[in-house]
Amino acid sequence: GAVVSQHPSRVICKSGTSVKIECRSLDFQATTMFWYRQFPKQSLMLMATSNEGSKATYEQGVEKDKFLINHASLTLSTLTVTSAHPEDSSFYICSAFERLSTQYFGPGTRLTVL
Amino acid sequence: RKEVEQDPGPFNVPEGATVAFNCTYSNSASQSFFWYRQDCRKEPKLLMSVYSSGNEDGRFTAQLNRASQYISLLIRDSKLSDSATYLCVVNIVGNQFYFGTGTSLTVIP
Numbered sequence: 219g220a221v222v223s224q225h226p227s228r229v230i231c232k233s234g235t236s237v238k239i240e241c242r243s244l245d246f247q248a249t250t251m252f253w254y255r256q257f258p259k260q261s262l263m264l265m266a267t268s269n270e271g272s273k274a275t276y277e278q279g280v281e282k283d284k285f286l287i288n289h290a291s292l293t294l295s296t297l298t299v300t301s302a303h304p305e306d307s308s309f310y311i312c313s314a315f316e317r318l319s320t321q322y323f324g325p326g327t328r329l330t331v332l
Numbered sequence: 333r334k335e336v337e338q339d340p341g342p343f344n345v346p347e348g349a350t351v352a353f354n355c356t357y358s359n360s361a362s363q364s365f366f367w368y369r370q371d372c373r374k375e376p377k378l379l380m381s382v383y384s385s386g387n388e389d390g391r392f393t394a395q396l397n398r399a400s401q402y403i404s405l406l407i408r409d410s411k412l413s414d415s416a417t418y419l420c421v422v423n424i425v426g427n428q429f430y431f432g433t434g435t436s437l438t439v440i441p
Contacts, residue, residue: 249427250427252429261431261433261434262376262419262431264431267427269427309373311375311376315427320364320366320378320381320421320423320429321421321429322378323375323376323377324375325374325375326374326375328373
């Protein structure tokens with residue numbers, strides 16, 4: 219299957235700082251990338267859909283000013299958690315959509331905000 | 333009504349057993365169907381696509397019933413390594429996907 223990388227895999231930061239997570243499709247071009255969040259023992263929750271060259275579409279209840287998404291190229295999307303707080307601690311997973319196929323997920327980023 | 337519904341389980345089965353999961357979807361215009369597997373604290377990984385004629389990959393068989401709007405996954409001769417959460421995913425059109433909440437499987441020695 220297609221390969222998607224995500225960096226960093228784990229980050230611990232102080233409350234109030236911003237954290238940037240990168241998602242890259244390594245062997246295909248992804249016009250669409252998705253950002254998910256998953257709390258322990260819960261289901262994946264879609265946060266936003268990111269289309270290359272346009273503004274991301276956020277799911278209801280997800281603050282676009284807090285979770286900044288940039289999809290500047292067909293192989294890279296970034297999620298910045300601004301002014302992170304302990305309640306933002308979670309497992310953030312990106313996926314890249316390979317056209318005429320399906321989504322392929324990155325390995326995820328475990329964020330802990332102290 | 334949710335777009336995709338799955339029985340969350342948990343399913344606890346002995347090694348060697350056959351287990352089946354079903355998933356129903358509400359949008360009759362759904363185009364593509366997939367099963368993903370997610371291990372604890374890991375990302376989901378594509379297990380298999382589901383084709384109208386049904387398809388098999390080793391011990392795994394996926395089937396689609398468009399008339400009744402459900403897909404199924406059958407695992408034969410369960411292994412301990414099959415323990416995971418299985419996610420049903422439906423693609424409506426283009427980049428519009430809906431995920432089930434997942435079915436938890438534990439294979440017991």
